[in-house]
Amino acid sequence: MAEAALGTRTKRETYPHVTAWDRLKVNREWLAWWFMLPAGAFLVLFLAYPLGLGVWLSFTDTRIGRSGVFIGLENYEWLWDDSVFWISVFNTLLYTGVASAVKFAVGLYLALLLNENLPFKAIIRSVVLIPFIVPTVLSAIAFWWLFDSQFSIISWSLRKLHLISTNIDFLGDPWTARWSVIFANIWRGVPFIAITLLAGLQTVSPSLYEAATIDGASTWQRFRFITYPLLTPIIAVVMTFSVLFTFTDFQLIWVLTRGGPVNATHLMATLSYQRAILGGHLGEGAAIATAMIPFLLAAILISWFGLQRRKWQQGESND
Amino acid sequence: MTDVLAAKQIDPRAVLTGSSALADHSEGMSYLHSLPRRLVTLYLPLGIIMLVLMFPFYWMALTAIKPDEQLLDLETFSPFWTWTPTLKHIQKLLFESSYPLWLWNTMMIATCATVLSIVASVLAAYAIVRLRYKGAQWVGGAIFLAYLIPPSILFIPLSTVVFQYGLFDTPFALILTYPTILIPFSTWLLMGYFKTIPFELEECALIDGASRWQILTKIVLPLAVPGLISAFIFCFTLCWNEFIYALTFISSTSHKTVPVAIVNEFVDGDIYRWGSLMAGALAGSLPLVVLYAFFVEHYVSAMTGAVKE
Numbered sequence: 001m002a003e004a005a006l007g008t009r010t011k012r013e014t015y016p017h018v019t020a021w022d023r024l025k026v027n028r029e030w031l032a033w034w035f036m037l038p039a040g041a042f043l044v045l046f047l048a049y050p051l052g053l054g055v056w057l058s059f060t061d062t063r064i065g066r067s068g069v070f071i072g073l074e075n076y077e078w079l080w081d082d083s084v085f086w087i088s089v090f091n092t093l094l095y096t097g098v099a100s101a102v103k104f105a106v107g108l109y110l111a112l113l114l115n116e117n118l119p120f121k122a123i124i125r126s127v128v129l130i131p132f133i134v135p136t137v138l139s140a141i142a143f144w145w146l147f148d149s150q151f152s153i154i155s156w157s158l159r160k161l162h163l164i165s166t167n168i169d170f171l172g173d174p175w176t177a178r179w180s181v182i183f184a185n186i187w188r189g190v191p192f193i194a195i196t197l198l199a200g201l202q203t204v205s206p207s208l209y210e211a212a213t214i215d216g217a218s219t220w221q222r223f224r225f226i227t228y229p230l231l232t233p234i235i236a237v238v239m240t241f242s243v244l245f246t247f248t249d250f251q252l253i254w255v256l257t258r259g260g261p262v263n264a265t266h267l268m269a270t271l272s273y274q275r276a277i278l279g280g281h282l283g284e285g286a287a288i289a290t291a292m293i294p295f296l297l298a299a300i301l302i303s304w305f306g307l308q309r310r311k312w313q314q315g316e317s318n319d
Numbered sequence: 320m321t322d323v324l325a326a327k328q329i330d331p332r333a334v335l336t337g338s339s340a341l342a343d344h345s346e347g348m349s350y351l352h353s354l355p356r357r358l359v360t361l362y363l364p365l366g367i368i369m370l371v372l373m374f375p376f377y378w379m380a381l382t383a384i385k386p387d388e389q390l391l392d393l394e395t396f397s398p399f400w401t402w403t404p405t406l407k408h409i410q411k412l413l414f415e416s417s418y419p420l421w422l423w424n425t426m427m428i429a430t431c432a433t434v435l436s437i438v439a440s441v442l443a444a445y446a447i448v449r450l451r452y453k454g455a456q457w458v459g460g461a462i463f464l465a466y467l468i469p470p471s472i473l474f475i476p477l478s479t480v481v482f483q484y485g486l487f488d489t490p491f492a493l494i495l496t497y498p499t500i501l502i503p504f505s506t507w508l509l510m511g512y513f514k515t516i517p518f519e520l521e522e523c524a525l526i527d528g529a530s531r532w533q534i535l536t537k538i539v540l541p542l543a544v545p546g547l548i549s550a551f552i553f554c555f556t557l558c559w560n561e562f563i564y565a566l567t568f569i570s571s572t573s574h575k576t577v578p579v580a581i582v583n584e585f586v587d588g589d590i591y592r593w594g595s596l597m598a599g600a601l602a603g604s605l606p607l608v609v610l611y612a613f614f615v616e617h618y619v620s621a622m623t624g625a626v627k628e
Contacts, residue, residue: 031531032452039443039462039502042436046477047465047499054476062479106368113365116357124369126615131372133611133618135560137578138600142375145382145593153378156393191372192622199623240467248469251562255582269471269563276475277567289472300467 055293057286064280075287085288088266092292094178095267096247099185103242104235106186107193112227114194115201125195132191140255143184147171147256171257174264181256181265185246193238200234201227243299248292268292379604382597383408390593408594409602417572417580418599425576426606428490429558432497436554437547440502444509445535449521459510466503473499474567481568492568493576497558504557505550508621512546513539549621552614559607577603 024030058075062068079085114125131139146154147170155167170180204227212222250269253259259266259274266274268288276285382390384404389396412418443462447455477496478487486492516539524534540547565576572584581599585592611618 025530028450029452032446032450032455035442035446035450036458037442038439039506042439042495042498042502043462043465046480046496047468047473050473050476050480051468053480054472057476057479109364110368113361113368116361118361118365124365126612128369128372129611129615129618129622130376130608133556133607134376134604135562135578135607137560137562137582138603139375141581141596141600142379145597146375146378148593151391151393151593153393153398156398187372187375190368195619196623199619244467244469248471250471251578254562254566272471272475273563273567277478282475282479286475289475292472296467296469296472300464 054286055290057283058290060283062282062286064277064282068283071283075284076291078284079287079291084263084266085271087263088268088271088288089291091178091265092247092267092269095182095185095249096243099182099189099246100239100243102182102186103189103193103246104239107190108197108235110190110194111197111201112223114198125198129191129195131188132195136188136251137255139188140184140252143180143187144171144256147180172261174261177257177261177265181253184252184256185249188252189242189246193242196238197231197234200231204230240299240302244296247295247299376604379597379601382593383601385594387594408598411595412598412602416584416595418577418602420573421575421577421580422602422606424490424574425559425578425603428493428497428576429555431490431494432501432558433551433554435494436498436501436505437550439498440505440509440550441535441540441547443502444506444513445539447506448510448513449518449539450531462503462506465499466507470500470561470563474563477564478567487568488570488574490574493561493565496564496568497561500557500561501554505554508550508553509543509546512543516542545617545620548614549617552610552618553621555610556607556618559603 057068059070059072060068061071061074110128114121114128118124146152149167149169149172152167152170154170155164158164159167168176171177208226209222212226217225248269249267250273253265253267253270254273257265259270263271268291272285272288274285275288276282279285381399381401384406385401386403386405386407389398389401389403446452447459447462481487481492481496486495520538520542521534524538529537560578561576562578565579566582569575569579572580575583577599581596581603585596585599
């Protein structure tokens with residue numbers, strides 16, 4: 001058998017001719033180009049190009065149905081003197097700051113609670129995620145009804161408990177409206193943070209806690225010196241996502257208040273929609289949207305450097 | 320990119336069921352906690368948080384089956400329960416509005432966009448992870464950055480682009496723009512999955528004369544099925560959830576998706592609108608919740624995969 005096999009091999013001295021096409025077929029660069037083509041086409045046509053176009057539009061006076069001309073920084077100068085724009089910036093920062101901080105605190109707390117040994121653990125953990133699964137708009141509608149000025153069940157319950165005498169006008173007063181939308185955002189964001197942090201918590205070895213307990217560490221010390229440092233990388237990533245998506249939130253505000261009462265809850269995203277699509281001033285709306293980019297870049301950079309530090313701590317090489 | 324968690328490999332099943340990574344130590348120090356103590360520090364706060372998280376859904380479901388007069392009269396009827404449920408709102412929703420059409424639109428657009436994105440992402444992720452062409456790492460990083468670009472800074476320029484391409488007010492406006500949200504995410508997720516498939520399998524296949532395409536379809540994809548399911552479910556949910564593009568690019572009622580249609584078509588100033596509004600919200604959420612119930616583990620792995628870097 002073996003001799004026969006060797007025999008045939010020695011006889012066949014000439015290999016089939018390798019054409020340029022055959023070489024090309026196994027060329028990785030060439031193959032990769034084709035493999036990347038569909039994703040690349042989508043991302044260039046509908047992501048990179050519009051991103052550039054958005055920045056360009058912000059320097060023009062384009063309106064719906066009329067292409068604009070370059071007007072330099074006029075849109076930005078106009079926004080600089082626009083008090084509604086500054087209200088929206090303030091709201092966006094307040095909304096992002098408060099909601100992210102509370103989401104982080106409650107999410108981490110919930111993750112720690114879920115990490116305990118519980119009966120029906122799997123079911124409880126699955127149910128926690130439901131607010132995150134349900135489309136934001138649909139749960140926002142439920143909140144709209146909960147925050148109704150006349151028939152709110154929250155007002156009703158508080159009245160029955162004799163804590164308040166008249167109904168709270170949740171979405172009608174500037175500050176209660178702000179806190180109401182922030183609450184709805186927190187409600188929606190907590191499950192995501194809790195479950196991702198829970199995943200991180202489970203990679204922490206219990207023997208570390210046992211060792212710390214033997215050394216006399218209190219619950220707080222165990223959290224502060226074991227859980228928190230080991231969770232830092234995942235916290236950095238999760239919070240970047242959370243801050244980014246809270247900062248650019250649109251759906252919740254649009255359903256609950258549409259920026260009202262009297263622009264008190266406008267975020268930059270809702271204001272840009274109102275100015276650009278409803279008002280028709282595409283250039284001005286694009287300028288508001290472009291003004292969000294520096295904030296987003298700052299958030300990305302912070303998380304980036306958070307991760308870099310982590311890599312170094314773990315003693316890994318940069319890949 | 321770093322592999323913050325890849326080194327420790329989160330198991331989605333463990334996220335849901337396990338108490339820790341090391342099952343044999345799961346007893347741990349729990350003997351230190353007495354029942355009354357656990358009641359106050361664990362069950363009570365957990366119960367309150369769960370109640371707050373679930374209450375809007377209970378309220379949604381209850382409103383959807385309450386008769387109108389009970390909805391607006393909180394004094395004569397107990398607002399927290401109803402003894403006379405009605406299907407009137409749901410019937411109105413299904414037979415007197417275009418709701419089934421909107422549901423169909425949403426499902427069709429979500430499916431098409433998801434399938435398109437998964438196909439594109441599989442190819443891209445495979446090329447980045449395994450073909451390792453020049454600059455693959457940079458492209459990987461760029462794709463992660465693309466994931467961080469939110470729709471709310473893109474919708475204005477995209478609306479002009481969609482108009483230029485002649486897609487305005489067609490389902491294609493959404494089918495072609497949703498992948499910009501989905502492709503970065505699913506490529507990132509699948510890159511993680513492909514990295515875990517042993518390279519030796521591919522080397523064997525290469526020696527046996529398989530082409531790259533055969534390797535992808537006959538070796539890598541069958542092994543990456545859990546990853547594909549995760550990506551599929553998560554993308555589908557993202558599509559269903561998408562609002563701002565659908566609001567901007569679609570104007571005719573018959574082409575709308577459920578979230579946009581509910582917000583724009585049901586809010587007609589009618590004081591009795593709440594029942595059908597809540598029925599609509601409930602019917603729009605149920606398909607996703609059912610899907611989620613079947614694929615919880617895949618969903619969790621997609622979510623933890625999304626932050627795995």
